[in-house]
Amino acid sequence: NLQESESENKLDGETASDSESKSEFGGSPPVPTSDDTPEVLNRALSNLSSRWKNWWVRGILTLAMITFFFIIIYLGPMVLMTIVMCVQIKCFHEIITIGYNVYHSYDLPWFRTLSWYFLLCVNYFFYGETVTDYFFTLVQREEPLRILSKYHRFISFALYLTGFCMFVLSLVKKHYRLQFYMFGWTHVTLLIVVTQSHLIIHNLFEGMIWFIVPISCVICNDIMAYMFGFFFGRTPLIKLSPKKTWEGFIGGFFATVLFGLLLSYVMSGYRCFTCPVEFNNDTNSFTVDCEPSELFQLQEYNIPLVLQSVVGWKTVRMYPFQIHSIALSTFASLIGPFGGFFASGFKRAFKIKDFANTIPGHGGIMDRFDCQYLMATFVNVYIASFIRGPNPSKLIQQFLTLRPDQQLHIFNTLRSHLVDKGMLGALEDA
Amino acid sequence: EVDLEERLVDLDLRSDSDVPDVPPPTDSTPEILKRALSGLSARWKNWWIRGILTLAMISVFFLIIYLGSFMLMLLVLSIQVKCYHEIITIGYRVYHSYDLPWFRSLSWYFLLCVNYFFYGETVADYFATFVQRREQLQFLIRYHRFISFALYLTGFCMFVLSLVKKHYRLQFYMFAWTHVTLLITVTQSHLVIQNLFEGMIWFLVPISSVICNDITAYIFGFFFGRTPLIKLSPKKTWEGFIGGFFSTVVFGFIFSYFLAQHQYFVCPVEYNSETNRFVTECEPSELFQMKKYSLPPLLQPVLGWETVNMYPFQMHSIALSTFASLIGPFGGFFASGFKRAFKIKDFADTIPGHGGIMDRFDCQYLMATFVHVYITSFIRGPNPSKLLKQLLILQPEQQLSVYKTLKSHLIEKGILQPSLRG
Numbered sequence: 035n036l037q038e039s040e041s042e043n044k045l046d047g048e049t050a051s052d053s054e055s056k057s058e059f060g061g062s063p064p065v066p067t068s069d070d071t072p073e074v075l076n077r078a079l080s081n082l083s084s085r086w087k088n089w090w091v092r093g094i095l096t097l098a099m100i101t102f103f104f105i106i107i108y109l110g111p112m113v114l115m116t117i118v119m120c121v122q123i124k125c126f127h128e129i130i131t132i133g134y135n136v137y138h139s140y141d142l143p144w145f146r147t148l149s150w151y152f153l154l155c156v157n158y159f160f161y162g163e164t165v166t167d168y169f170f171t172l173v174q175r176e177e178p179l180r181i182l183s184k185y186h187r188f189i190s191f192a193l194y195l196t197g198f199c200m201f202v203l204s205l206v207k208k209h210y211r212l213q214f215y216m217f218g219w220t221h222v223t224l225l226i227v228v229t230q231s232h233l234i235i236h237n238l239f240e241g242m243i244w245f246i247v248p249i250s251c252v253i254c255n256d257i258m259a260y261m262f263g264f265f266f267g268r269t270p271l272i273k274l275s276p277k278k279t280w281e282g283f284i285g286g287f288f289a290t291v292l293f294g295l296l297l298s299y300v301m302s303g304y305r306c307f308t309c310p311v312e313f314n315n316d317t318n319s320f321t322v323d324c325e326p327s328e329l330f331q332l333q334e335y336n337i338p339l340v341l342q343s344v345v346g347w348k349t350v351r352m353y354p355f356q357i358h359s360i361a362l363s364t365f366a367s368l369i370g371p372f373g374g375f376f377a378s379g380f381k382r383a384f385k386i387k388d389f390a391n392t393i394p395g396h397g398g399i400m401d402r403f404d405c406q407y408l409m410a411t412f413v414n415v416y417i418a419s420f421i422r423g424p425n426p427s428k429l430i431q432q433f434l435t436l437r438p439d440q441q442l443h444i445f446n447t448l449r450s451h452l453v454d455k456g457m458l459g460a461l462e463d464a
Numbered sequence: 465e466v467d468l469e470e471r472l473v474d475l476d477l478r479s480d481s482d483v484p485d486v487p488p489p490t491d492s493t494p495e496i497l498k499r500a501l502s503g504l505s506a507r508w509k510n511w512w513i514r515g516i517l518t519l520a521m522i523s524v525f526f527l528i529i530y531l532g533s534f535m536l537m538l539l540v541l542s543i544q545v546k547c548y549h550e551i552i553t554i555g556y557r558v559y560h561s562y563d564l565p566w567f568r569s570l571s572w573y574f575l576l577c578v579n580y581f582f583y584g585e586t587v588a589d590y591f592a593t594f595v596q597r598r599e600q601l602q603f604l605i606r607y608h609r610f611i612s613f614a615l616y617l618t619g620f621c622m623f624v625l626s627l628v629k630k631h632y633r634l635q636f637y638m639f640a641w642t643h644v645t646l647l648i649t650v651t652q653s654h655l656v657i658q659n660l661f662e663g664m665i666w667f668l669v670p671i672s673s674v675i676c677n678d679i680t681a682y683i684f685g686f687f688f689g690r691t692p693l694i695k696l697s698p699k700k701t702w703e704g705f706i707g708g709f710f711s712t713v714v715f716g717f718i719f720s721y722f723l724a725q726h727q728y729f730v731c732p733v734e735y736n737s738e739t740n741r742f743v744t745e746c747e748p749s750e751l752f753q754m755k756k757y758s759l760p761p762l763l764q765p766v767l768g769w770e771t772v773n774m775y776p777f778q779m780h781s782i783a784l785s786t787f788a789s790l791i792g793p794f795g796g797f798f799a800s801g802f803k804r805a806f807k808i809k810d811f812a813d814t815i816p817g818h819g820g821i822m823d824r825f826d827c828q829y830l831m832a833t834f835v836h837v838y839i840t841s842f843i844r845g846p847n848p849s850k851l852l853k854q855l856l857i858l859q860p861e862q863q864l865s866v867y868k869t870l871k872s873h874l875i876e877k878g879i880l881q882p883s884l885r886g
Contacts, residue, residue, distance in 0.1 A: 188841035191833065195791060198830075202797045205696060210805035221647065222640045274627060369617060375624045383632035408620075411613065419610035429858075430869055432851050438879045439747075444852050445870050445880070452867060457860055 095396055096257070107246060111311045111320045114245070115235055119157075122231035124399045126153055126223055128390045133219040136384050137212055144204040145213070149220045151197050156224050159190035160232040168239055169313050230407045233414040240417055242322070243307040247298055247359055248413045251366035252405050254293045259286030259371075275378045278371070287367035294363035295356050302330045302353040329355045329421070358421070365412050370405040377404035517818055518679070529668065533733045533742045536667065537657055541579075544653035546821045548575055548645055550812045555641040558806050559634055566626040567635065571642045573619050578646050581612035582654040589853055590661060591735050606857060652829045655836040662839055664744070665729040669720055669781055670835045673788035674827045676715045681708030681793075697800045700793070709789035716785035717778055724752045724775040751777045751843070780843070787834050792827040799826035 263282025309324040388397030685704025731746035812820030874880035
């Protein structure tokens with residue numbers, strides 16, 4: 035029985051109960067949050083009451099972040115990739131720092147070095163896989179890059195193993211459990227932070243619209259749910275986040291779907307957003323230039339009879355991508371918040387108010403990006419399953435590196451498949 | 465008033481000796497053995513039990529090899545599930561969290577999801593022709609990633625909804641524990657199966673090398689051991705380590721020589737759709753054809769030969785054995801550190817005299833990943849089955865254009881004879 039064992043556990047280390055204290059967040063939090071607001075803002079808002087001041091600080095920072103977002107989009111894919119990388123590193127740092135604070139393990143031998151080393155290894159592995167895919171011709175030309183790419187997995191594995199052996203050799207008698215905890219903590223953090231950021235970059239390479247629309251939907255859902263909750267909120271949604279309400283949730287859902295439709299409509303018209311990002315070998319820069327795919331060409335859709343009377347039109351011209359945007363917005367509004375609840379639960383479990391205090395009024399970078407993580411994976415899986423098939427030219431490239439007998443086997447299987455489907459006459463080939 | 469939670473966290477950080485032990489596992493030696501060995505002293509009795517069980521395990525291993533690839537896959541799956549169960553049970557005991565709401569179901573559910581994802585990726589690759597014929601399977605394969613992700617998400621949302629006010633931290637710990645365990649056990653077991661499909665020799669030689677290293681390091685340590693190797697495992701010695709290294713390299717070398725002669729071990733495992741069975745029949749690749757190697761001038765006077773007939777695979781086996789002897793033990797040290805950290809003697813008591821399944825397999829994990837990475841980097845080019853699978857999910861028009869390109873390429877290379885129809 036959990037109740038009985040609680041009293042036994044008082045001498046144990048980790049136990050079941052998070053005992054409730056008076057304030058919402060327990061006793062003194064391990065991470066003291068200092069007021070980070072710049073002096074300028076402080077003086078400008080000195081007259082207002084504390085509640086409105088907080089509201090204004092949050093509002094101004096929100097606008098600042100959105101403006102920053104637009105600027106980076108303008109600057110292009112390379113800058114975007116760099117920003118994604120920086121955000122990833124900062125999130126990793128925030129979560130690891132929380133681990134240090136929770137376990138008072140800042141002074142563990144070697145551990146800070148090892149955490150950053152593992153981050154480097156995993157990033158090297160993932161970037162190597164992406165670079166090989168997208169920069170294929172560039173890599174084949176340069177001799178050192180070619181060798182690095184050919185033995186990439188082996189090199190990454192060797193690097194990781196070195197870190198693993200260093201960890202084993204660094205185990206110190208009195209701190210075994212702590213060291214294992216930090217090892218586990220590092221790996222789970224890597225799993226969450228690094229894999230997602232690489233999925234975001236994959237999405238980006240599909241076309242900037244696949245990067246911008248999902249992120250905007252999540253941000254919009256955050257803001258809309260907050261506003262609907264502020265004005266109409268009455269029924270609490272979940273015990274984990276007492277400020278969220280059903281009214282905010284549902285209102286945010288509809289607002290986000292609408293926003294997604296409109297944003298996709300506007301973006302689908304521009305090639306710089308809809309074309310896959312490619313690396314041009316001659317100019318050595320990224321280009322976004324192509325014939326827009328079917329998804330981004332206007333089509334006539336018949337409005338279902340039910341809506342015809344309401345809207346008054348019989349057909350409507352839309353981009354097929356807008357239909358997909360409905361799926362993306364729905365996910366952002368319905369499942370995305372679970373990422374937020376997970377982060378809330380995490381903060382309550384470890385008795386912290388925010389992940390860090392990087393952004394005044396908002397908390398840390400993780401606080402802003404907690405809902406984005408599930409979204410990035412979803413978009414990647416969505417694209418792989420419903421949009422993009424395998425790339426035929428890439429497949430041909432891979433085919434050419436096989437042995438002749440393997441090539442023949444594949445060719446024959448393909449031929450029998452096409453014959454089965456009736457696309458080839460049965461007597462077509464020798 | 466000091467916060468209870470903080471006081472408990474402080475207690476956790478005091479030296480490990482303050483934390484009470486997890487209750488030791490019970491003695492599960494079968495009655496028969498106990499009676500047979502009742503005459504001997506406790507130390508010899510233990511030695512005999514270990515010896516008998518070692519032989520029993522090796523015999524089971526040979527039996528399964530004889531029964532074929534499918535049985536091997538099942539065996540790997542069972543071991544994976546048992547290892548997962550052992551590690552999760554340790555987590556429950558450490559955190560006294562056996563009664564956490566939903567948590568047992570969620571752990572098994574996540575195991576199922578991740579296995580489904582990995583098996584789907586493997587099955588789709590190797591059973592491409594089988595899958596093509598059945599419509600329902602095609603649907604599952606085509607949207608495999610989406611279905612796996614949806615299943616995982618369901619588990620994730622269930623976890624979030626199951627968070628209970630007093631047990632947040634514990635639930636997060638168990639969540640993380642489950643995920644790290646999945647990362648270790650499930651990914652490795654799938655790499656083992658992929659190695660198996662390359663050819664049973666890629667499965668047998670690495671595993672045997674690790675077992676051999678275990679046994680010979682123990683024997684060398686028993687007879688010659690004097691200098692301790694590492695504080696984590698006081699029983700290991702440098703003499704055992706180095707002796708085990710040389711013996712394992714020699715063993716791997718000889719063992720590969722015998723295995724490389726049989727098609728059964730050397731050929732990639734393929735699924736024959738007509739007979740609905742696994743077949744291992746092929747033209748042995750270059751790796752498994754005898755070649756003459758000139759001995760370096762240094763060794764010539766020693767051995768008296770100028771050239772030697774060897775399989776190229778034997779050179780690779782040296783690399784595999786070296787890894788098994790030098791780096792494999794780090795997996796064992798990791799597991800020892802883990803057991804010390806959580807104050808347990810063995811992972812479980814499944815095998816009398818040896819402990820749990822994890823105790824036997826702790827060195828194997830790094831080995832499986834190494835072999836897989838080794839094969840993809842140095843042996844095998846891109847995976848033809850994966851390529852085939854991707855070709856088959858293209859749009860028909862794309863398939864036709866790819867077909868035409870391939871045909872012209874093959875004719876150009878002379879691999880395919882141009883048909884009379886042109």
